[in-house]
Structures are given as structure tokens and as C-alpha cells.
Amino acid sequence: MRDKYVLKICSSGSYQVGKTSLIRRYAEGTFTSNYMPTIGVDITSKLITVNNQQVKLILHDTAGQEVFGRLRRFYYEGSVGCLVIYDITRRDTFDSVKHWVADYRSVRGEDKPVVIIGNKIDLEEQRTISTKEGQALADSIGIPFYECSAKLGGELISQIYTDLITNNFDLFK
Ligand code: GDP
Numbered sequence: 001m002r003d004k005y006v007l008k009i010c011s012s013g014s015y016q017v018g019k020t021s022l023i024r025r026y027a028e029g030t031f032t033s034n035y036m037p038t039i040g041v042d043i044t045s046k047l048i049t050v051n052n053q054q055v056k057l058i059l060h061d062t063a064g065q066e067v068f069g070r071l072r073r074f075y076y077e078g079s080v081g082c083l084v085i086y087d088i089t090r091r092d093t094f095d096s097v098k099h100w101v102a103d104y105r106s107v108r109g110e111d112k113p114v115v116i117i118g119n120k121i122d123l124e125e126q127r128t129i130s131t132k133e134g135q136a137l138a139d140s141i142g143i144p145f146y147e148c149s150a151k152l153g154g155e156l157i158s159q160i161y162t163d164l165i166t167n168n169f170d171l172f173k
């Protein structure tokens with residue numbers, strides 16, 4: 001098998017929802033509770049096999065801060081899809097989801113795959129956004145919805161990335 005395909009996938013969403021943590025969990029299998037804001041852009045790569053084809057994923061970690069507004073276009077360029085993440089304990093991050101979906105699509109086009117992820121489900125007692133509400137928002141936009149925990153990890157996180165590839169590229173079906 002050769003490293004034949006290179007796909008860039010972005011992450012977006014408000015500040016501190018767990019964008020960096022999800023990428024680290026997926027790419028390195030680690031989690032840290034020390035908060036370290038992402039400055040600018042961080043790029044990680046991960047080699048995976050989808051349907052017997054080797055794919056190199058380039059995972060771009062975008063900064064949530066509006067202050068990086070003009071640079072976001074640059075992070076999105078060339079990407080095949082985007083994970084829009086919110087924190088199930090913080091309503092403001094959920095309210096911003098539509099904005100982040102529109103922001104990505106304004107740069108990459110309406111047909112580019114975007115998925116919505118409610119993160120931090122390990123904090124169930126602090127939950128303010130129900131699964132039903134998250135699902136309803138995704139349904140209203142017509143895109144997939146997941147809930148996960150970057151802290152707990154689990155198979156679902158890898159599944160989000162493989163689903164995005166298999167659901168959108170005939171080549172990997
Ligand atoms: P980003 O600003 O979106 O990149 O968010 P970070 O990945 O830096 O995470 C922000 C904070 O939330 C950090 O303190 C993380 O340790 C914490 N965090 C991220 N994901 C989870 C999770 O699934 N569960 C819990 N309990 N904390 C998380």
C-alpha cells in the first residue's frame with residue numbers, strides 16, 4: 001500500500017470547546033487538562049487505512065478567536081471537510097455552531113462536508129445542551145451529528161473521521 005491520498009480536514013468552533021484536545025486524542029491518543037490556547041494554526045498528520053487504501057490526514061487546528069478572522073480563510077483553503085465542535089456544557093458555544101458552519105462554507109462552498117460534534121460528554125452533570133437539541137440543529141442544517149469526549153476517548157472519535165471520508169468520497173466506499 002502506498003501513501004496515495006492526502007486529505008486536509010479542519011476543526012472549527014468557539015474558544016475552549018476542545019478542538020485541540022480532540023485532534024490530540026485522535027492523532028496521538030493523549031489528553032491533557034492543562035489549558036493551552038492555540039495560537040494561529042497547528043498542523044498534525046495521521047496515517048489511516050480506509051477500505052484498504054492508505055490516506056494521510058492533515059489535521060488543521062484553527063484558533064477559535066475572532067481576532068484570527070482574516071487568517072481562517074487560509075486554514076480552510078484546500079480542506080475536504082470540517083468538524084464544527086461545541087461544548088455540551090456551554091450554550092454560547094452551541095449558539096455559535098451555525099456561524100462556524102457558515103464561515104467554513106463561505107470559504108469552501110456549500111457542498112463541502114461539515115459535521116457537528118458536541119464534546120465533553122464526560123461532564124454529564126454540567127450538561128446544558130441535550131443530545132436531542134444537538135441532533136435537531138444538525139438535522140435542520142442537514143449534516144451529521146456526534147457526541148463525544150476528548151477526555152474519555154473511544155472508538156467514536158476515529159469513526160467521525162472515517163465516516164467523513166467514506167460518506168463523501170466514492171473512492172473510499
Ligand atoms: P480549544 O480552544 O477548542 O482548542 O480547546 P482545548 O482543546 O484547548 O480544550 C479546552 C479545555 O477543555 C482544556 O482545559 C481541555 O482539557 C478541556 N477539554 C477538552 N475536551 C474535553 C473533554 O472531552 N472533557 C473535559 N472534561 N474537558 C475537556
Ligand code: MG
Nearest residue numbers: 019020037038
Ligand atoms: Mg485549541
